[in-house]
Amino acid sequence: MAMEPDEKYLCKRILERFLRYVRTETTSDRHSAEIPSTSCQWDLLHLLERELKDLGLDMVELTDKGYLIARLESNITEGNTPPAIGFIAHVDTSQDAPGKNVNPKVIENYDLKPIALEGGQRLDPQEFSDLKNYRGETIITSDGNTLLGADDKAGIAEIITALEWLKGHTSINHGPVEVIFTPDEETGKGLEAFPLNKLKSKYCYTIDGGGLGIIESECFFAYKVEVNFKGISYHLGEARGKLVNAVSMAGCFVNMLPRSESPEATDGKFGYYCPIEIKGDMETAYTEIYLRDFKLPEIERRIETIKNIASTVESLYPGGKVELNFKKQYSNMKAILDTVPEVISNLEQAVEKAGLKPEHKSIRGGTDGARLSEMGIPTPNVFNGGYNYHSRLEWASLFAMGKASRTIINLIQIWAEKADTA
Ligand SMILES: [Zn+2]
Numbered sequence: 001m002a003m004e005p006d007e008k009y010l011c012k013r014i015l016e017r018f019l020r021y022v023r024t025e026t027t028s029d030r031h032s033a034e035i036p037s038t039s040c041q042w043d044l045l046h047l048l049e050r051e052l053k054d055l056g057l058d059m060v061e062l063t064d065k066g067y068l069i070a071r072l073e074s075n076i077t078e079g080n081t082p083p084a085i086g087f088i089a090h091v092d093t094s095q096d097a098p099g100k101n102v103n104p105k106v107i108e109n110y111d112l113k114p115i116a117l118e119g120g121q122r123l124d125p126q127e128f129s130d131l132k133n134y135r136g137e138t139i140i141t142s143d144g145n146t147l148l149g150a151d152d153k154a155g156i157a158e159i160i161t162a163l164e165w166l167k168g169h170t171s172i173n174h175g176p177v178e179v180i181f182t183p184d185e186e187t188g189k190g191l192e193a194f195p196l197n198k199l200k201s202k203y204c205y206t207i208d209g210g211g212l213g214i215i216e217s218e219c220f221f222a223y224k225v226e227v228n229f230k231g232i233s234y235h236l237g238e239a240r241g242k243l244v245n246a247v248s249m250a251g252c253f254v255n256m257l258p259r260s261e262s263p264e265a266t267d268g269k270f271g272y273y274c275p276i277e278i279k280g281d282m283e284t285a286y287t288e289i290y291l292r293d294f295k296l297p298e299i300e301r302r303i304e305t306i307k308n309i310a311s312t313v314e315s316l317y318p319g320g321k322v323e324l325n326f327k328k329q330y331s332n333m334k335a336i337l338d339t340v341p342e343v344i345s346n347l348e349q350a351v352e353k354a355g356l357k358p359e360h361k362s363i364r365g366g367t368d369g370a371r372l373s374e375m376g377i378p379t380p381n382v383f384n385g386g387y388n389y390h391s392r393l394e395w396a397s398l399f400a401m402g403k404a405s406r407t408i409i410n411l412i413q414i415w416a417e418k419a420d421t422a
Helices: 007-022 041-054 129-134 150-168 246-255 296-316 342-353 368-374 398-421
Strands: 059-062 068-072 085-090 105-107 139-141 177-182 203-207 214-219 221-230 272-280 284-293 321-330 359-363 395-397
Touching (some): 007 041, 007 139, 007 150, 041 059, 041 068, 041 150, 041 177, 085 150, 085 398, 150 395, 203 368, 203 398, 214 342, 221 246, 221 296, 246 284, 246 296, 272 296, 296 321, 321 368, 342 398
Parallel strands (some): 085 177, 085 203, 214 359
Antiparallel strands (some): 068 177, 105 139, 221 284, 272 284
Protein backbone atom coordinates (compact mmCIF):
# COMPACT_ATOMS: atom_id res chain seq x y z
CA MET A 1 0.00 0.00 0.00
CA ALA A 2 1.34 3.44 -0.90
CA MET A 3 0.70 6.55 1.15
CA GLU A 4 1.72 10.13 0.42
CA PRO A 5 3.86 11.86 3.05
CA ASP A 6 2.81 15.36 4.07
CA GLU A 7 5.71 17.47 2.75
CA LYS A 8 4.94 20.44 5.00
CA TYR A 9 5.36 18.21 8.03
CA LEU A 10 8.55 16.65 6.61
CA CYS A 11 9.99 20.14 6.02
CA LYS A 12 9.18 21.25 9.58
CA ARG A 13 11.00 18.24 11.03
CA ILE A 14 13.93 18.56 8.59
CA LEU A 15 14.42 22.23 9.49
CA GLU A 16 14.47 21.57 13.25
CA ARG A 17 17.08 18.86 12.79
CA PHE A 18 19.15 20.73 10.22
CA LEU A 19 19.50 23.85 12.39
CA ARG A 20 20.64 21.67 15.30
CA TYR A 21 23.20 19.74 13.21
CA VAL A 22 24.78 22.74 11.45
CA ARG A 23 25.44 24.43 14.81
CA THR A 24 27.65 21.47 15.76
CA GLU A 25 31.17 21.95 14.42
CA THR A 26 32.48 18.98 12.39
CA THR A 27 35.30 20.37 10.22
CA SER A 28 37.59 17.54 9.09
CA ASP A 29 41.37 17.78 8.54
CA ARG A 30 42.98 16.21 5.47
CA HIS A 31 46.44 16.36 7.06
CA SER A 32 45.46 14.16 10.01
CA ALA A 33 46.07 10.41 9.85
CA GLU A 34 43.37 9.61 12.44
CA ILE A 35 39.84 8.43 11.60
CA PRO A 36 37.86 10.53 12.40
CA SER A 37 40.47 13.16 11.52
CA THR A 38 39.07 15.61 14.12
CA SER A 39 37.56 14.92 17.54
CA CYS A 40 34.75 17.46 17.02
CA GLN A 41 33.08 15.02 14.59
CA TRP A 42 32.31 12.81 17.61
CA ASP A 43 29.97 15.50 19.01
CA LEU A 44 27.59 15.17 16.08
CA LEU A 45 28.04 11.38 15.90
CA HIS A 46 27.01 11.03 19.55
CA LEU A 47 24.06 13.39 19.08
CA LEU A 48 22.90 11.38 16.03
CA GLU A 49 23.40 8.09 17.85
CA ARG A 50 21.01 9.31 20.57
CA GLU A 51 18.44 10.51 18.03
CA LEU A 52 18.52 7.21 16.12
CA LYS A 53 18.11 5.28 19.39
CA ASP A 54 15.17 7.53 20.35
CA LEU A 55 13.50 6.66 17.04
CA GLY A 56 13.38 3.05 18.22
CA LEU A 57 15.29 1.50 15.33
CA ASP A 58 16.20 -2.18 15.56
CA MET A 59 19.96 -1.66 15.61
CA VAL A 60 22.13 1.40 16.27
CA GLU A 61 25.91 1.05 16.46
CA LEU A 62 28.66 3.65 16.57
CA THR A 63 32.04 2.06 15.81
CA ASP A 64 35.36 3.12 17.32
CA LYS A 65 36.31 4.76 13.99
CA GLY A 66 33.21 6.93 13.96
CA TYR A 67 30.92 5.04 11.57
CA LEU A 68 27.31 5.25 12.76
CA ILE A 69 25.14 2.44 11.40
CA ALA A 70 21.45 1.87 12.17
CA ARG A 71 18.87 -0.54 10.83
CA LEU A 72 15.11 -0.75 10.62
CA GLU A 73 14.22 -4.38 9.91
CA SER A 74 11.62 -5.36 7.33
CA ASN A 75 7.98 -5.35 8.49
CA ILE A 76 6.90 -7.67 5.68
CA THR A 77 5.80 -11.04 7.08
CA GLU A 78 4.48 -12.71 3.93
CA GLY A 79 5.88 -13.12 0.42
CA ASN A 80 9.22 -11.82 -0.82
CA THR A 81 11.38 -9.68 1.42
CA PRO A 82 12.86 -6.73 -0.50
CA PRO A 83 16.66 -6.37 -0.53
CA ALA A 84 18.16 -4.25 2.25
CA ILE A 85 18.95 -0.73 1.04
CA GLY A 86 21.07 1.89 2.75
CA PHE A 87 21.16 5.68 2.85
CA ILE A 88 24.51 7.38 3.41
CA ALA A 89 25.50 10.87 4.48
CA HIS A 90 28.71 12.28 5.95
CA VAL A 91 29.00 14.19 9.22
CA ASP A 92 32.13 16.22 8.43
CA THR A 93 32.35 19.57 6.66
CA SER A 94 35.12 20.79 4.37
CA GLN A 95 38.08 22.66 5.81
CA ASP A 96 38.01 24.96 2.77
CA ALA A 97 35.77 27.39 4.70
CA PRO A 98 35.32 27.98 8.47
CA GLY A 99 32.83 25.61 10.13
CA LYS A 100 32.88 26.77 13.76
CA ASN A 101 30.01 28.77 15.29
CA VAL A 102 27.75 28.40 12.27
CA ASN A 103 24.87 30.84 12.67
CA PRO A 104 22.16 29.75 10.22
CA LYS A 105 19.74 32.33 8.78
CA VAL A 106 16.27 31.16 7.80
CA ILE A 107 14.66 33.35 5.13
CA GLU A 108 10.97 32.57 4.74
CA ASN A 109 8.88 33.47 1.71
CA TYR A 110 11.95 34.30 -0.39
CA ASP A 111 11.33 37.27 -2.71
CA LEU A 112 14.14 36.62 -5.26
CA LYS A 113 16.09 39.69 -4.07
CA PRO A 114 19.85 39.46 -3.40
CA ILE A 115 20.53 38.15 0.12
CA ALA A 116 23.05 40.28 2.04
CA LEU A 117 25.56 38.40 4.21
CA GLU A 118 28.25 39.73 6.54
CA GLY A 119 31.51 40.98 5.05
CA GLY A 120 29.70 42.64 2.15
CA GLN A 121 28.95 39.30 0.50
CA ARG A 122 25.76 38.81 -1.50
CA LEU A 123 23.80 35.82 -2.71
CA ASP A 124 22.45 37.32 -5.90
CA PRO A 125 20.03 35.27 -8.06
CA GLN A 126 21.63 36.95 -11.11
CA GLU A 127 24.87 35.15 -10.23
CA PHE A 128 23.43 32.04 -8.53
CA SER A 129 20.50 31.32 -10.82
CA ASP A 130 19.28 28.25 -8.88
CA LEU A 131 17.85 30.72 -6.32
CA LYS A 132 15.31 31.76 -8.96
CA ASN A 133 13.58 28.37 -8.63
CA TYR A 134 12.51 29.11 -5.06
CA ARG A 135 10.27 32.18 -5.06
CA GLY A 136 8.06 32.10 -1.94
CA GLU A 137 10.04 29.21 -0.42
CA THR A 138 12.34 29.01 2.61
CA ILE A 139 16.07 29.57 2.00
CA ILE A 140 18.74 28.85 4.61
CA THR A 141 22.18 30.51 4.58
CA SER A 142 25.03 31.04 7.03
CA ASP A 143 25.64 34.57 8.31
CA GLY A 144 28.55 34.85 5.87
CA ASN A 145 31.35 34.10 8.36
CA THR A 146 31.26 30.32 7.88
CA LEU A 147 30.04 27.69 5.49
CA LEU A 148 26.50 26.43 6.18
CA GLY A 149 27.11 22.68 6.31
CA ALA A 150 24.24 21.58 4.05
CA ASP A 151 27.05 19.37 2.67
CA ASP A 152 26.10 17.01 4.13
CA LYS A 153 23.96 17.77 7.19
CA ALA A 154 21.02 18.31 4.83
CA GLY A 155 21.40 14.66 3.82
CA ILE A 156 21.50 13.56 7.49
CA ALA A 157 18.34 15.55 8.38
CA GLU A 158 16.51 14.19 5.31
CA ILE A 159 17.41 10.55 6.02
CA ILE A 160 16.43 10.66 9.72
CA THR A 161 13.18 12.47 8.93
CA ALA A 162 12.30 9.84 6.31
CA LEU A 163 12.92 7.08 8.85
CA GLU A 164 10.88 8.86 11.50
CA TRP A 165 7.99 9.09 9.02
CA LEU A 166 8.29 5.39 8.24
CA LYS A 167 8.29 4.48 11.95
CA GLY A 168 5.10 6.52 12.36
CA HIS A 169 3.30 4.81 9.46
CA THR A 170 3.49 1.13 10.29
CA SER A 171 0.96 0.20 7.59
CA ILE A 172 3.61 1.01 4.95
CA ASN A 173 5.45 -2.13 3.86
CA HIS A 174 9.20 -1.83 3.76
CA GLY A 175 12.24 -4.06 3.53
CA PRO A 176 15.33 -3.68 5.72
CA VAL A 177 16.51 -0.06 5.65
CA GLU A 178 19.97 1.01 6.84
CA VAL A 179 21.36 4.40 7.75
CA ILE A 180 25.10 4.96 7.45
CA PHE A 181 26.67 8.19 8.69
CA THR A 182 30.40 8.44 7.96
CA PRO A 183 33.25 10.72 9.07
CA ASP A 184 35.87 12.33 6.81
CA GLU A 185 34.21 12.19 3.41
CA GLU A 186 35.80 15.55 2.60
CA THR A 187 39.32 14.27 3.25
CA GLY A 188 38.85 11.41 0.76
CA LYS A 189 39.64 8.94 3.56
CA GLY A 190 36.04 8.38 4.66
CA LEU A 191 35.85 4.75 3.62
CA GLU A 192 39.34 3.57 4.54
CA ALA A 193 38.22 1.89 7.77
CA PHE A 194 34.66 1.22 6.66
CA PRO A 195 33.11 -1.79 8.46
CA LEU A 196 31.62 -3.41 5.36
CA ASN A 197 30.81 -6.60 7.30
CA LYS A 198 28.28 -4.73 9.47
CA LEU A 199 26.07 -3.83 6.50
CA LYS A 200 23.20 -5.89 5.13
CA SER A 201 22.53 -3.42 2.32
CA LYS A 202 22.79 -4.76 -1.22
CA TYR A 203 22.40 -1.25 -2.65
CA CYS A 204 23.01 2.18 -1.18
CA TYR A 205 22.29 5.80 -2.03
CA THR A 206 24.45 8.72 -0.92
CA ILE A 207 22.28 11.78 -0.17
CA ASP A 208 25.07 14.22 -0.77
CA GLY A 209 24.54 17.06 -3.08
CA GLY A 210 23.10 18.68 -6.07
CA GLY A 211 20.01 20.70 -6.85
CA LEU A 212 16.41 19.61 -7.15
CA GLY A 213 15.91 16.25 -8.88
CA ILE A 214 19.58 15.57 -9.65
CA ILE A 215 20.83 11.98 -9.87
CA GLU A 216 24.56 11.28 -10.17
CA SER A 217 25.48 7.80 -11.37
CA GLU A 218 28.73 8.56 -13.11
CA CYS A 219 32.10 9.84 -11.93
CA PHE A 220 35.69 9.85 -13.17
CA PHE A 221 38.13 7.00 -13.45
CA ALA A 222 41.03 8.39 -11.46
CA TYR A 223 44.75 7.61 -11.50
CA LYS A 224 47.67 9.52 -10.11
CA VAL A 225 51.23 9.33 -11.40
CA GLU A 226 54.21 9.99 -9.19
CA VAL A 227 57.14 11.06 -11.39
CA ASN A 228 60.69 10.98 -10.00
CA PHE A 229 63.49 12.69 -11.94
CA LYS A 230 67.12 11.75 -11.31
CA GLY A 231 69.73 14.18 -12.62
CA ILE A 232 73.52 14.49 -12.16
CA SER A 233 74.69 17.61 -10.34
CA TYR A 234 77.99 19.28 -11.16
CA HIS A 235 79.87 22.50 -10.51
CA LEU A 236 78.09 25.01 -12.73
CA GLY A 237 81.37 26.52 -13.98
CA GLU A 238 82.46 23.17 -15.38
CA ALA A 239 79.05 21.73 -16.15
CA ARG A 240 79.23 21.51 -19.92
CA GLY A 241 78.38 17.99 -21.06
CA LYS A 242 78.23 16.76 -17.44
CA LEU A 243 75.33 18.37 -15.58
CA VAL A 244 71.93 16.74 -15.98
CA ASN A 245 69.51 19.13 -14.28
CA ALA A 246 66.51 17.42 -12.66
CA VAL A 247 64.72 20.78 -12.25
CA SER A 248 64.86 21.30 -16.02
CA MET A 249 63.70 17.72 -16.63
CA ALA A 250 60.66 18.20 -14.40
CA GLY A 251 59.81 21.53 -16.03
CA CYS A 252 60.18 19.98 -19.49
CA PHE A 253 57.93 17.07 -18.51
CA VAL A 254 55.12 19.23 -17.12
CA ASN A 255 55.37 21.55 -20.12
CA MET A 256 54.71 18.64 -22.47
CA LEU A 257 51.31 17.87 -20.89
CA PRO A 258 48.65 18.99 -23.40
CA ARG A 259 47.14 22.30 -22.27
CA SER A 260 43.90 21.53 -24.10
CA GLU A 261 43.46 18.58 -21.70
CA SER A 262 43.77 20.43 -18.39
CA PRO A 263 40.98 21.02 -15.82
CA GLU A 264 40.92 24.70 -16.73
CA ALA A 265 40.32 23.88 -20.41
CA THR A 266 37.75 21.09 -20.08
CA ASP A 267 34.25 20.49 -18.77
CA GLY A 268 31.34 18.09 -19.32
CA LYS A 269 32.53 14.66 -20.38
CA PHE A 270 36.15 15.65 -21.23
CA GLY A 271 38.94 14.31 -19.05
CA TYR A 272 42.31 15.83 -18.23
CA TYR A 273 45.90 15.70 -16.97
CA CYS A 274 46.65 17.94 -13.98
CA PRO A 275 50.06 18.39 -12.31
CA ILE A 276 49.18 19.03 -8.67
CA GLU A 277 52.62 19.27 -7.12
CA ILE A 278 56.24 19.88 -8.18
CA LYS A 279 59.40 20.13 -6.12
CA GLY A 280 63.08 19.36 -6.34
CA ASP A 281 66.65 20.46 -7.02
CA MET A 282 69.26 19.73 -9.67
CA GLU A 283 69.85 16.20 -8.46
CA THR A 284 66.29 14.98 -7.89
CA ALA A 285 62.88 16.38 -8.67
CA TYR A 286 59.33 15.16 -8.21
CA THR A 287 55.96 15.89 -9.69
CA GLU A 288 52.56 14.35 -9.14
CA ILE A 289 49.97 14.27 -11.91
CA TYR A 290 46.27 13.44 -11.81
CA LEU A 291 44.72 11.60 -14.76
CA ARG A 292 40.93 11.83 -15.00
CA ASP A 293 38.38 10.63 -17.53
CA PHE A 294 34.91 9.09 -17.70
CA LYS A 295 36.18 6.41 -20.11
CA LEU A 296 38.80 3.82 -19.24
CA PRO A 297 40.38 3.71 -22.76
CA GLU A 298 40.98 7.46 -22.46
CA ILE A 299 42.76 6.91 -19.14
CA GLU A 300 44.82 4.17 -20.78
CA ARG A 301 45.69 6.54 -23.63
CA ARG A 302 46.86 9.13 -21.10
CA ILE A 303 48.94 6.53 -19.27
CA GLU A 304 50.68 5.72 -22.60
CA THR A 305 51.21 9.41 -23.25
CA ILE A 306 52.83 9.85 -19.83
CA LYS A 307 55.19 6.95 -20.63
CA ASN A 308 56.04 8.55 -23.99
CA ILE A 309 56.72 11.92 -22.38
CA ALA A 310 59.00 10.18 -19.84
CA SER A 311 61.11 8.53 -22.56
CA THR A 312 61.20 11.79 -24.53
CA VAL A 313 62.52 13.66 -21.48
CA GLU A 314 65.14 10.92 -20.95
CA SER A 315 66.34 11.25 -24.54
CA LEU A 316 66.41 15.06 -24.28
CA TYR A 317 68.50 14.82 -21.07
CA PRO A 318 71.06 12.05 -21.68
CA GLY A 319 72.14 10.49 -18.39
CA GLY A 320 68.94 11.56 -16.63
CA LYS A 321 66.33 9.09 -15.45
CA VAL A 322 62.56 9.39 -15.21
CA GLU A 323 60.70 6.89 -13.04
CA LEU A 324 56.93 6.55 -13.12
CA ASN A 325 54.64 5.12 -10.47
CA PHE A 326 50.96 4.84 -11.47
CA LYS A 327 48.35 4.50 -8.70
CA LYS A 328 44.66 3.87 -9.24
CA GLN A 329 42.48 6.09 -7.03
CA TYR A 330 38.84 5.27 -7.88
CA SER A 331 36.67 4.06 -10.75
CA ASN A 332 33.66 5.37 -12.60
CA MET A 333 30.75 3.74 -10.77
CA LYS A 334 28.64 3.69 -13.95
CA ALA A 335 29.98 0.29 -15.09
CA ILE A 336 28.90 -1.24 -11.76
CA LEU A 337 25.55 0.56 -11.67
CA ASP A 338 24.83 -0.60 -15.24
CA THR A 339 24.86 -4.22 -14.01
CA VAL A 340 21.86 -3.52 -11.70
CA PRO A 341 19.70 -1.07 -13.68
CA GLU A 342 16.91 -1.13 -11.06
CA VAL A 343 19.11 0.86 -8.64
CA ILE A 344 18.80 3.85 -10.98
CA SER A 345 15.35 3.10 -12.47
CA ASN A 346 13.81 2.84 -8.98
CA LEU A 347 15.51 6.12 -8.07
CA GLU A 348 14.17 7.81 -11.21
CA GLN A 349 10.66 6.64 -10.29
CA ALA A 350 11.10 7.85 -6.70
CA VAL A 351 12.13 11.32 -7.91
CA GLU A 352 9.19 11.44 -10.34
CA LYS A 353 6.80 10.36 -7.59
CA ALA A 354 8.06 13.34 -5.56
CA GLY A 355 6.76 15.50 -8.41
CA LEU A 356 10.16 16.24 -9.96
CA LYS A 357 11.87 15.58 -13.26
CA PRO A 358 14.96 13.42 -12.69
CA GLU A 359 18.07 15.05 -14.15
CA HIS A 360 21.25 13.02 -14.65
CA LYS A 361 24.61 14.65 -14.04
CA SER A 362 28.18 13.34 -14.13
CA ILE A 363 30.44 14.12 -11.18
CA ARG A 364 33.80 15.58 -12.25
CA GLY A 365 35.39 13.95 -9.23
CA GLY A 366 34.74 10.92 -7.03
CA THR A 367 32.38 10.10 -4.16
CA ASP A 368 32.18 7.70 -1.24
CA GLY A 369 29.56 6.00 -3.42
CA ALA A 370 32.19 5.32 -6.09
CA ARG A 371 34.42 3.65 -3.49
CA LEU A 372 31.49 1.69 -2.07
CA SER A 373 30.40 0.59 -5.56
CA GLU A 374 33.88 -0.87 -6.07
CA MET A 375 33.53 -2.67 -2.72
CA GLY A 376 30.45 -4.42 -4.14
CA ILE A 377 27.55 -2.17 -3.07
CA PRO A 378 26.28 -0.16 -6.07
CA THR A 379 25.77 3.41 -4.74
CA PRO A 380 24.65 6.38 -6.85
CA ASN A 381 24.22 9.88 -5.43
CA VAL A 382 20.93 11.72 -4.84
CA PHE A 383 20.34 15.49 -4.50
CA ASN A 384 20.01 16.96 -0.99
CA GLY A 385 18.90 20.52 -1.74
CA GLY A 386 22.19 22.28 -0.90
CA TYR A 387 24.16 24.64 -3.17
CA ASN A 388 27.55 26.47 -3.28
CA TYR A 389 29.33 23.85 -1.20
CA HIS A 390 32.60 24.49 0.66
CA SER A 391 32.01 28.24 0.75
CA ARG A 392 30.62 31.02 2.93
CA LEU A 393 27.95 31.43 0.26
CA GLU A 394 26.60 27.91 0.82
CA TRP A 395 22.80 27.84 0.97
CA ALA A 396 19.96 25.34 1.00
CA SER A 397 16.34 25.24 -0.10
CA LEU A 398 13.94 23.74 2.45
CA PHE A 399 11.54 22.89 -0.39
CA ALA A 400 14.26 20.82 -2.10
CA MET A 401 15.21 19.22 1.23
CA GLY A 402 11.60 18.11 1.72
CA LYS A 403 11.61 16.65 -1.80
CA ALA A 404 14.84 14.76 -1.03
CA SER A 405 13.30 13.23 2.09
CA ARG A 406 10.20 12.29 0.13
CA THR A 407 12.37 10.71 -2.55
CA ILE A 408 13.94 8.51 0.17
CA ILE A 409 10.48 7.43 1.42
CA ASN A 410 9.35 6.77 -2.17
CA LEU A 411 12.45 4.69 -2.88
CA ILE A 412 11.87 2.48 0.15
CA GLN A 413 8.26 1.90 -0.94
CA ILE A 414 9.20 1.26 -4.58
CA TRP A 415 11.80 -1.39 -3.61
CA ALA A 416 9.13 -3.07 -1.43
CA GLU A 417 6.45 -2.98 -4.15
CA LYS A 418 8.86 -4.41 -6.75
CA ALA A 419 9.76 -7.34 -4.45
CA ASP A 420 6.07 -7.98 -3.88
CA THR A 421 5.38 -8.30 -7.61
CA ALA A 422 8.63 -10.11 -8.43
ZN1 LIG B 1 29.34 16.01 0.65
